[in-house]
Amino acid sequence: MSYYDIDSILTDAEKIPCTFQLDIPDLGYLDNSPGQPLKAGTTVNLPLWLAEMLVIANTGSVDNNTFVTFDLPPALGNDVVSALKADPRAVPLRDRSAHFYGLATHMMDLSEEQELGQVLRKTFVSRATEIALHARKVGGTGHGHKGKGKDESSNLGLGNAGEEFLRGLDDWERKLFRKAHEGAKAGKEWMESIKKY
């Protein structure tokens, strides 16, 4: 995650709900009402790049308050976590957030959700297995697989369920899928080319 990393920058644009702890006259525009003061207790969705620092920053007062408090975004809500616990492969993470894992990692830096980390690790491991499986099948690299798709990158060889699963991958998982697929393909190409000599 370098400073120039495009994906990391896009992840930082993901929004989380924040509640302001004090009245701020000049920030009404954050709550869609420029010119009006932002009242204490107002909850607005702020991008991570803003929320993260506001949550950490100290107001400088004696009681060590922060400017805002935050909640977990809906993408990491209880319903999602329970669904992930039940069957990680059945949840289309992409519908929750295109940068699901990135968002979750940020949230774990900010909060002390012990359980979330466990759930996410299990989610990733079981989904990664599934991804690797699909990556080998696509484009007829699998042995004895119905060679419906002549096009190398075609998804035609997959069943409906597989397509549904792949559509639900978040950006990180998509990258993993692409890498796995390219790896399998390159391996096959190498095996074929070596026979010629």
Place this chain on the structure above:
Amino acid sequence: MPMYGDLGNKLVSHAKRTQNLANLPPYQTELVRDVTREVRDLDKDVASLLEPFQGSFDPAADQATACTLLVNHLSMRRNKRCLLAYHRTRTDKLEELVWNGADILDLAGQQVGNANGATAGADGGANSLSPQEEDYVRQYGDLLAAYKGQWTDIDLTGSLEPPRDLFIDVRVLKDAGEIQTEYGAINLTKNSQFYVRQGDVERLIAQGYLQKLG
């Protein structure tokens, strides 16, 4: 609701798309200008917020102002990161193109193609590089040439594939003029075919003047 940083986001989305393209899409002059303008506006806001304090601002005494200042500062920092990342993505791409043997004329040729295409409208069909980027390509090309010049018997930008045959058949796609080889001069006129040493014409193939046959 438009918010500070939204424009920067748009710029980074452009960069994201650029990563997956073979060619470089047109430089987002307008968007870059808008983001820098946003930074200037934020800076002015900060200056006017701080003005009444005459340099002795105490964050603990005026928390609301402190928070506004922090938000402004973070927005500027965000925009800076977006701007830098956008330009870095493009220069990375440009460097790659230079290593692959594209020269400034090729990139300009790409621009003509764009101007005739259907997508040219929005950006006026102008050059896909900004003047600064053109300069960058030229100077990076010079640097690379100087670096390569240290080894006369190794072509650093040559193909990494070991050749199967020393000699190959090529067809000329575009007039490339006369070239000198060990076996004398060859005049490369369009549509003619030659049996030449691969090492002599590798660059011309990469640049699209010649097509390898067989």
